[in-house]
Amino acid sequence: MLQLCTKHNKQTNDYMEVVQEKIHAKNGSHRAKLWMPRQVLITPAARAEAWGAAMFERVKALGVPALELKHNRLTGLRGEDERETYRNAKSTMAIVTAPPSALKLQPIPPSADFQFHLAEGCPAHCQYCYLAGSLQGPPVIRAFANLPQILSNLPHYATPGKVTSFEASCYTDPLGIEHLTGSLAETIRFFGEQDQMNLRFVTKFDQVDSLLPLPHNGHTRARISLNTALIASRLEGGTATVEARLAALRKLALPQALGGGGYKVGVVLAPIMLVPDWEEQYMHLLDRLGQALDFDCDLTFELISHRFTPGSKALLQEWYPNTSIDFNESSRAMKFNKFGGKKFVYNTAAMGMLRSFFYSELKSRFPDAPILYWT
Numbered sequence: 001m002l003q004l005c006t007k008h009n010k011q012t013n014d015y016m017e018v019v020q021e022k023i024h025a026k027n028g029s030h031r032a033k034l035w036m037p038r039q040v041l042i043t044p045a046a047r048a049e050a051w052g053a054a055m056f057e058r059v060k061a062l063g064v065p066a067l068e069l070k071h072n073r074l075t076g077l078r079g080e081d082e083r084e085t086y087r088n089a090k091s092t093m094a095i096v097t098a099p100p101s102a103l104k105l106q107p108i109p110p111s112a113d114f115q116f117h118l119a120e121g122c123p124a125h126c127q128y129c130y131l132a133g134s135l136q137g138p139p140v141i142r143a144f145a146n147l148p149q150i151l152s153n154l155p156h157y158a159t160p161g162k163v164t165s166f167e168a169s170c171y172t173d174p175l176g177i178e179h180l181t182g183s184l185a186e187t188i189r190f191f192g193e194q195d196q197m198n199l200r201f202v203t204k205f206d207q208v209d210s211l212l213p214l215p216h217n218g219h220t221r222a223r224i225s226l227n228t229a230l231i232a233s234r235l236e237g238g239t240a241t242v243e244a245r246l247a248a249l250r251k252l253a254l255p256q257a258l259g260g261g262g263y264k265v266g267v268v269l270a271p272i273m274l275v276p277d278w279e280e281q282y283m284h285l286l287d288r289l290g291q292a293l294d295f296d297c298d299l300t301f302e303l304i305s306h307r308f309t310p311g312s313k314a315l316l317q318e319w320y321p322n323t324s325i326d327f328n329e330s331s332r333a334m335k336f337n338k339f340g341g342k343k344f345v346y347n348t349a350a351m352g353m354l355r356s357f358f359y360s361e362l363k364s365r366f367p368d369a370p371i372l373y374w375t
């Protein structure tokens with residue numbers, strides 16, 4: 001369980017963050033800063049790809065120090081310990097070609113039929129990060145240069161006679177790096193031209209303006225990941241504030257004729273945490289969501305409770321030694337994934353309580369919005 005801090009200065013900071021969010025929400029002035037890497041590297045193989053070369057020119061035009069590597073391997077990012085490696089890697093974007101395995105798509109239930117990747121790694125600093133331990137090597141942000149090949153491979157996985165869904169955010173936050181890559185917009189355009197193929201992505205960022213005029217043809221569901229303002233401000237470093245994400249969601253859902261994107265939208269409530277005052281905090285979030293989406297739109301919900309594995313816990317505690325997340329296994333239930341790996345989830349009683357709270361609150365506030373799954 002997330003422990004709320006008892007130290008006065010931290011309480012003051014939290015309070016000020018909440019107050020500042022309210023002020024920003026009122027005057028609408030707050031925008032998250034765009035992430036800029038300390039350096040961008042490009043491999044020779046990526047440089048040979050037209051999309052990779054265009055990305056490289058784009059980051060250079062933005063004034064980011066950019067270096068052409070002599071080899072296709074990324075080296076020199078390891079520090080003296082995991083924290084230094086983390087710092088080096090998380091401030092670096094590498095333009096690389098996706099490995100051949102990226103063209104063999106894997107199913108990703110319950111989110112979508114298949115996952116595919118525009119990039120691997122993410123510029124945010126969530127202290128519960130789902131990616132911790134699931135990607136090899138230092139957590140450098142790798143943007144894929146062979147995007148045309150990745151996209152043209154997707155129709156091979158479309159099932160005739162049914163709509164096939166493709167998830168693009170399993171290993172990255174594609175909007176967080178969109179100003180550097182342009183890959184998400186290109187992917188939305190591509191799906192806009194496909195029959196029976198739908199794109200899904202999710203983000204904790206808010207720079208959606210470049211996505212609004214795209215010809216998506218209703219084939220993309222744009223989802224925003226939300227949590228309480230306290231959890232977001234304390235545990236989701238480098239992301240947009242909850243208020244900024246709500247404003248972005250509103251823009252995505254508004255019809256294009258009204259200056260919005262006219263997208264089908266979604267809310268991913270994740271990770272749902274049993275923090276003190278959780279009911280009050282989540283009710284406030286759902287109130288604000290209702291105010292942000294005060295018009296008819298195609299909306300879905302996905303609900304994901306907090307979980308961790310022994311591997312992710314060890315890595316996250318090295319990356320964030322002062323984290324307030326409760327990683328105490330004894331208060332959790334243990335489950336096994338299909339490969340036999342352990343994960344720790346809330347116990348049955350806690351899960352039942354959280355699940356019924358969210359189902360009941362969402363059904364009463366958003367009766368037409370399906371809840372796609374609870375996990």
Ligand code: SF4
Pocket residue numbers: 121122123124125126128129130131171172173204
């Ligand atoms: S946005 Fe997602 S991938 Fe990025 S740091 Fe947060 S949890 Fe990890």
